Amino acid sequence: MSLINVTNLTFAYDGSYDNLFENVSFQIDTDWKLGFTGRNGRGKTTFLNLLLGKYEYRGNISANVSFEYFPFYVDNKENNTLDVISDIFPDFLHWKLMRELSLLEVSEDILYRPFDSLSHGEQTKVLLATLFLKENCFLLIDEPTNHLDMNARKLVSDYLKTKNGFILVSHDRAFLDNCIDHILSINKTNIDIQKGDFSSWWENKKRQDNFELAENEKLKKDIGRLSDSAKRTSNWSHEVEKTKYGTRNSGSKLDKGYVGHKAAKMMKSSKSIENRKQSAIDEKTKLLKNIEDCDSLKISPLTYHKNLLAELENVSIFLDEKIVCKDVGFTIERGNRIALKGKNGSGKSTIIKLICDENINYAGTFRKGSQLKISHVSQDTSHLQGNLTDYATNNEIDESLFKSTLRKLGFSRVQFEKDMSTFSGGQKKKVLIAKSLCEQAHLFIWDEPLNYIDVISRIQIEELLLEYQPTILFVEHDNTFNRNIATKFINI
Template identity: 80%
Template structure:
């Protein structure tokens, strides 16, 4: 066991006026299994870069261990997988590699195939196995789940649960809950560490938020009461002061000593009220700084003239001689939220393409309602560019609603001025989801919409969908999201 100490860490990218981190202090035990969470754009990957000494910063990061980052950059993907592993870590024992691959259910034959021929899931598992061959290093694992189906996620999560000494960036709640024992969270104003898994951290956060909201309400009432009292005391003081050089109503002379004493007493009382008022304002200013909240939204989907929108009966899709999927049968009715479930390559995206109107070679019966309007969110975000106002205009959507949804998903107003191409992967996905929710359609189809999107935004999207209740067909490997959202699950 050793410690990683972060002291007075302050960092901003060159040319930026905003610090991503400012006077941050915390301590990490290298035996911990840390889940790293925080909104998109808050600096998770940046912090990992600072640990790897990629950037100049002020403050101090001290550690008696080296750091390794996942995913490794593979320079020569055409090489056999065994050669790729040798490039990453030349000094390993072959039996150790076989042990790690066995734990990850990867067969030995992948070692003798070109790395580029492996599926995304196989590549992820091989690189993780190579990562854990290294000893005495603290491991920085950045979003390993993005290319894993649900079964593979469970397998990798179980694998990581047997390890220790890492920071894991993941936005999958079930994945985190299964394999971490501490949470490192980047909040709006600070970084904090708590013992436990993600669900423990989230329950603590909700308790803290509710406590702060109650305290804020109490202090707001106190401040109003004290302000009213200060105003009354000030009025009394003014009235007393007026009598100092005059007479009492009875016509007798004023006792100036008495009046002066009374005025001084009132002044002291007024100062006491003012001091308590300032203390209450100061206490209130410390509250609500890390609460993740935003306004509710009103969104509506078009009603279709028939209850049944789409029907598939024994549909099989082919690419040449290759069968992408076989004998798929289900219907989509208004109000359904259907999750397509199955391992990568089982044909889920092919079914989506068919429903969206692409020309596909298929057998079986496929019916789609005439005049059915569909909004599609793809996995790919590489085409996004330009500013958000022009993007809304070009896509014929309500700019105010579009930006309101993005505000709910933690976009700052400064972000609205930037080019979309500079956004993080998660922010780009939010742009596609916000656009889809603004479109006047009968059916939403989302293909792995949550890749790169932070956990809190995932929960907000859940809330939005449950409140708004659109007809939705989606592919998503986040088991918690599927459990909460899907009214039907179609297994491939």
Template identity: 70%
Template sequence: MSVIQVSDLTFAYEGSYDNIFEHASFQLDTDWRLGFTGRNGRGKTTFMNLLLGKYEYSGTISASVDFEYFPFPVEDKEANTLDIVEGAVPDLQLWELMRELSLLEVSDDVLYRPFASLSNGEQTKVLLAALFLKENSFLLIDEPTNHLDMNARRLVSEYLSRKRGFILVSHDRAFLDRCVDHILSINKTTIEVQKGNFSDWWDNKERRDSYELAENERLRKDIRRLEDSARQKSGWSHEVEKTKNGTRNSGSKLDKGYVGHKAAKMMKRSKSIEQRQQSAIEEKSGLLKDLESSESLKLSPLLYHKSRLVELDNVSIAYGERLICEDISFSVDQGERIALSGKNGSGKSSVLKLICGESLAHTGTLRMGSQLRISYVSQDTSDLKGDLSGYARDCGINESLFKSILRKLDFARVQFEKDMASYSGGQKKKVLIARSLCEKAHLYIWDEPLNFIDVLSRMQIEELLLEYQPTLLFVEHDSEFRRNVATRVIEI
């Protein structure tokens, strides 16, 4: 066991006036299974790059372990998988690698196949197994669940729960709960470390937020009461002071010393109230700094004139001579929220693309409602570039509404001026979702919409779908999201 000590860390990207980290100090144990959470753009990947020594910073980061990043780059993906692993782990013992792969339920024959021929899940498992064979290393695991099906997520989480010494960036709540014992969270103004899994951290956060909201309201009322009292007593003291030169009602001369003393006493009490008021203001200013804003999103789904929107009858899809899926039969009725489930490569995305009108070679029957309007969110964000205003114009959506939705999804206004190509993976996915929410459609088709998107935004999207109940056909491997949102699951 050793400690990773972060002291007075301050960092900003070159040319930026905003610090990503400012005087941050905390320490981590190298035996922890550490979940790393925070909204998109807060600096999770940046912090891991700082640990890897990629940027200059002020402050200190000290550690007695080597940092290894997942996924490490594979330059020649046509090379045999074993050669790639041996290049990353020079002192590799083959039996140790096979032991790790067996824990991940990966067959040994993948080692003798080109890396490019492996599925996304197999590639993820092989790279993880290789990194955990490195001695005296602390792993920085950056979003391993993206594009993994639910079974692969379960296997990887079980594997990680047997390991120690890593930081795991993931926005999958169930995945984090299964394999971490501490949480490192980047909040709006602070960085904190807590013992427990994600659910423990979230429960603590909700309790703290509730307490601070109640305390903020109490202090707000106190401040208002003290302000009224201070004004009243200050007014009284001035009125009493003015009577020093007057006379009593009986006609006898006033005791100016007594009246002055009384006015001074009232003024002293007024000053005391002002001090209490200032103290309450200062106490109030220390609250709610890390309260995350999660304004409600809105959606305007269109009502279709028939109950049935889409029907597939024994549909099979092929790419060239390769059969992707066969004999798929299901229907989509108005108001349903249907999740397509299945292993990676089972054809889920192909089914969605076929319904969206993409020309794919297929057999069987696809029936679509006439004049059906569809809003589609793709897995792929690689074509996003240029500014948001131009994107909104090209998509024919309301720019103000589009940017308002992005603001609610925690986009800073400064992001509006940047090229979308520079956005993080989560920010790009939010652009696609915000565009879809601006589109009035009978059917929303979303293909893995939550990849890279932070937990709080996922919850906002869940609440939106449950409130407005659009007709939705989607693929999503986040088990919590699917359990909360789907009215029906169809296995492909």
């Protein structure tokens, strides 16, 4: 066991006026299974790169271990998988590799296939196996679940549960709960470490947030009451003070000393109340700094004139004469929230493309209602570039509503001035989701909408779908999301 000490870490990107981290200090035990969470754009990947020494920073990071980052960059994907592993780690022991691949249920024959012929899930497993061949390293695992189906996620989570000495960036709640023992969270104003899994951290956060909100409300009332009281007492003091001059009590001579003493006593009381008010204000300013802005999202679903929106009957889909999937049959009816399930490569995204009128080669019967309006969120975000204003204009959506939705999803105003090509993976996905939420549609079709999306935004999206109950067909590998949202499951 050894410690990674982070002391007074301060970092900002070149050209930025705002520090991403400012005087941050904490310790990490290298034996921990550490989950890493925080809203998109808060700097999770940046922090991993700081550990790797990729950027200059102020402060100090000291460690007696070296760091390895996942996913590895693969230069020559056309090479055999075994050669790719050798390029990453030339001194690996073959028996150790086979042990790790066996734990991940990867067959030996893929070692002798070109790396680019492997599915995304197989590539992820191979690179994870390679990562854990390295000894005396603290491992930085950055979002390994994005290309894994639900079965593969469970397998990889069980695999990581047997390991230790890593930071794991993931937004999949069930995945984290299964394999970590500590949580590192990047909040609005600090970085916090707690023992436990994601669920225990989330419950603690909700309790703390609720306490601060209640305390804030109590202090607001106290400040208002004290302000009124201080004002009244001050006014009384001035009124009494004025009676020292030109005033008589029942014709007798006025005791100016007594009146002055009474006025001073009231003024002292007023000052005491003012000090209590300032103390309450100071306490109030310490609260709510890390409460996330989770304003409710809105959506504008249209009601279709018929109950049946679309139907597939004995549909088989072909890609270059190869069958992608066959004999698929299901209906989409008004109010359905349908989760399409299946292994990677089973044809889920291709079925979505067919329903969205893309040119797909298929056999069987596919019917779709006339004048059916569909809002589609695709997996791919690579086309996003340019500014948000032009994007809203080109897609004929209300710019104010679009940017307001992005603000609710955690975007800062400074982000609105940037080119979308510079956004993080999660921020790009939020652009697509915000666009869809601004569109009026009978049917919403979302293909892996939560890839890279932070947990808080996932919960916001869940609450939205449960409140408005739009008709939606979606592919998503977050098991918690599926369980909370789907009214119907279709297995491909």
